[in-house]
Amino acid sequence: MLRKIKRKIKKNPLDTILKKAKKENKKTFLLAWNRALGDISLGLFAVVYRIYEYIPDAKITFLIREDLSGAFELLDGIDFIKVSFWQRYVPFDIYHTLNLLNIDHKKYDVIIDRVDPNYWVKWQISTITPKLKWKKDFDVLADKFNLPKNKIVIALQPSIETKHSPWREYPIKYFKELFSKAQSDTVFVLLGTEKKEKFDSENILDLRGKTTLLEALSILKNRCDYFISLDSGLLSLFYYLDIDSPMKLIALWGSKDVGVIKQNVKSPNKNLMYLPLVFEKGLQNLKPDELIKEIYPLDIENFLKENNQTSLVEKFKKLSIPKKKKILKEIFSLDLDVLKKQKFFTVFNKDENFNKDEETFVSGNIKPLKISKKANEKDLKKGVQTLKKQKVALIILAAGQGT
Numbered sequence: 001m002l003r004k005i006k007r008k009i010k011k012n013p014l015d016t017i018l019k020k021a022k023k024e025n026k027k028t029f030l031l032a033w034n035r036a037l038g039d040i041s042l043g044l045f046a047v048v049y050r051i052y053e054y055i056p057d058a059k060i061t062f063l064i065r066e067d068l069s070g071a072f073e074l075l076d077g078i079d080f081i082k083v084s085f086w087q088r089y090v091p092f093d094i095y096h097t098l099n100l101l102n103i104d105h106k107k108y109d110v111i112i113d114r115v116d117p118n119y120w121v122k123w124q125i126s127t128i129t130p131k132l133k134w135k136k137d138f139d140v141l142a143d144k145f146n147l148p149k150n151k152i153v154i155a156l157q158p159s160i161e162t163k164h165s166p167w168r169e170y171p172i173k174y175f176k177e178l179f180s181k182a183q184s185d186t187v188f189v190l191l192g193t194e195k196k197e198k199f200d201s202e203n204i205l206d207l208r209g210k211t212t213l214l215e216a217l218s219i220l221k222n223r224c225d226y227f228i229s230l231d232s233g234l235l236s237l238f239y240y241l242d243i244d245s246p247m248k249l250i251a252l253w254g255s256k257d258v259g260v261i262k263q264n265v266k267s268p269n270k271n272l273m274y275l276p277l278v279f280e281k282g283l284q285n286l287k288p289d290e291l292i293k294e295i296y297p298l299d300i301e302n303f304l305k306e307n308n309q310t311s312l313v314e315k316f317k318k319l320s321i322p323k324k325k326k327i328l329k330e331i332f333s334l335d336l337d338v339l340k341k342q343k344f345f346t347v348f349n350k351d352e353n354f355n356k357d358e359e360t361f362v363s364g365n366i367k368p369l370k371i372s373k374k375a376n377e378k379d380l381k382k383g384v385q386t387l388k389k390q391k392v393a394l395i396i397l398a399a400g401q402g403t
Helices: 002-009 013-023 038-054 066-072 094-100 136-145 172-181 213-223 233-239 259-263 288-294 298-306 311-318 321-332 336-350 377-388
Strands: 028-033 059-065 079-083 110-112 152-157 186-190 204-206 226-230 247-253 272-278 353-356 359-362
Touching: 013 038, 013 110, 028 038, 028 094, 038 059, 038 066, 038 233, 038 259, 059 066, 059 094, 066 079, 066 213, 136 213, 152 213, 152 321, 172 288, 213 233, 226 233, 233 247, 233 259, 247 259, 247 321, 259 272, 272 288, 272 321, 288 298, 298 311, 298 321
Parallel strands: 028 059, 028 110, 059 079, 152 186, 152 226, 186 204, 226 247, 247 272
Antiparallel strands: 353 359
């Protein structure tokens, strides 16, 4: 309690460091990081952002644990130095480390050995969208794993792979039940570094411990149709990749006060269909029968029915897997907010009186024009002037979502 009060009263430590550095014209920064993967996107991105806000021509270097190097490849505007002898949860001395690496600490103007993003950049929540850069060269990393092309591919990380917060885990027996009940034309690709639990299902390709981080991300981006993930570093990195890659991400949350769900911003991947399933009383309350409704084929069938496309359900079932994959990508790329508005408008136009958000609308207020005039250049100029005055509250365009 006292710690929280102190933090509210005291000045932000990072801002204090940066103000002093700017005043003294210090530009080279060395920051040490030996903690979790997820904080790279959820915290360090904002730390780097803040440094450049104060000092646009800063040079930022991170001293990192070797197994974190793949994640730091995704962080733009920085360099990093790998430390092969650092281990997670083991304390370190940054100056002793630099000596062992034969690096003169004097080459850095500012050295920060204890970065605390949860405190220093707490202001970023709901404000900044982390964007991790993806190089085209990374795409080929998935090729060596020969994932089946005749199956709907569902990636899954069955463990949070950390010592703390075990409540974030999903019961292993539920995963096994999910595998046993899944459609025969699906395959589950298990990702992660730890291989504690053994799964015997025939519809599993177990790649745990067999991929680097960048290979796992490449598999997700280029080979998978779905990703079911617990609150993990892999989830936090994939969610914030600045890419254009249609897929459905189903995240299982035991709390709203952690990770991506706490950050509360949309993914930079505009074609990512993100479904957070939150069970604050324990993920054991998410039964496999409920989870299976959110993956192929039930989710697609329900989606079509909900959007008045019942006639397409049987046609979808008869399609080949490659054609089904194309349909999945089309659906996952849709803007769900637009669909909700379209559905609302449909109800709005059908019902005589429709109550929504405590406002009553009458369908008679909106009717198609019987006669419409063709717009001319004068209308265009008038429209442009109106838009520039920022007095437009609504623009109605003919046609459908394509417009």
